[in-house]
Amino acid sequence: MAPHSETSSRYYEEVASYYDDDARDFEQRYEVNPVLQRIRGAFREITERQPFTQALEIGCGPGFDVEYFAARYPDRQVSAIDVSPGMIELAKKRCDAAGLSNVHFGVGSVEDIPAQFPDTCFDLIFVYFGGLNTVFDLRKAAEDLRRVCTPDARLVLTFVNRYYLTEIPLWLLMRRFDKAFERITNRWRGYSDHRKIPSRPYSAGDIRRAFGPDFELGYHRGFSLLYPAWYRSHLLPKLGGTAEKLWRLDNLLAKTPLWNTGEYSLYEMRMKNP
Template sequence: MPYHQPETYYAEVASYYDDDARDFEQRYEENPVLKKVRTSFRKEADKYPFRNALEIGCGPGFDVCYFAGRNPGSTVYALDVSPEMIRLTQENARSRGLENIRTGTGSVEDVPRLFPDQKFDLVYVFFGGLNTVFDLEAAAREIASFCTDDAVLVLTFVNRFYITEIPLWLAKGRFDKAFERVFKKWRGYSDLRKIPSRVLSHGDIKRAFGPHFSITSKRGYSIFYPAWYRSHLLPRLGSFSEKLWKLDRLVSRTPLWNIGEYSLYVMKPRASS
């Protein structure tokens, strides 16, 4: 269904993730692909020291707790539209004895209200949290408004053009799944319930963030290495899966770098932002 107001849109996103919160935690604990990709995302963000970091779309707080634990002298702010995800983040922070975490329930547009006058020198988004914003260009402007001049963004997106996935769906006779990203009909991973969201091309991301940020590096994920929802293939692939992971790294240096499941961007503010 079309969403004409951000409030209605985000209410549906929040409802989806409220219902999915516990399963989300379980997938992380059990899925080896999610763990491997998350570790790589973290290694990229670990390169950048920070005093005040913001995670947009924090989920149950796995990464918030990770960065807060590694940086006890800094503060990590956690944002999610789902009240249940924020509750789990708070629960996970308490269980680890972490006191340098601040949480807020809302969308990226709510950051100035939730964390008044706060500026961030690291903003990160793992596993495509910005694919569910109402307006990507407005979100990019908002992020620029609360970044410090020397801030770093580590952002990941679900790709529109996941080319190597197409033949896998066609082999199963799923024409609808094979081309739903290309035709912008993708609404999440579940066949049972759709989520307000959109897949994004490199052009979409440049148009939204280009006026405010310069891209300093980028990398593609699951170009040939299986996507997280195909982790059942890993036992069949055996050690060959590591070769596919390394192949993804090589392909990331070519124009085909963003034809996989995820793209990661590192960005820095332009002087005029």
């Protein structure tokens, strides 16, 4: 595997630093956010439709999902990698506390997978909450993933969308013109106004161009088209029963051409035949 270039190394150092800081209270913030919990449950449900014996989670954070899958499938192997050493430390503690012996961890980006898990190929790779939005080169990341996949591998990948249509009028009403259009103009650098992270939102076309040469794109679904995004979970009490209606409406819109206009999009993929 070729080493990172100096530019990409600096890039990933900045990403790792951001998430090391984020690790300090990440778990506590998740535990009080019902939107994140509900969307994560939907991601897991879709992922569990895929058969696997050797799974890899990219961007595992503090280990919520590696713990879930390792505990639920104790006869299978679950590996996880994250660019943040702080997040990996949390994930290891979580899995150690659960007494799990079928988990394996590595620190690094997508390019580092072969070095972190030598002589291992995966039949399931999953990424939740846009972990690949922070890779240096998405097309190269797709090529790197192909190299560590078994011929029958399945991928379940989620991305932060470039076109989040319901957010534009909300930001305009708040007179935040910079926030309204930053995704479309490729100026989006994460959710915080106080600290930016190297990242890029992606459209469905971006995903097809990056992954299409190596993978067949199958089922897809959008999330938080009308249902509040995770950072607007404070709206749920105000919405009351309307929130549940918005969730069901999202499920319907996910079957229309508007599916890719929410906060996240999920894609199922499989290796193309050589």
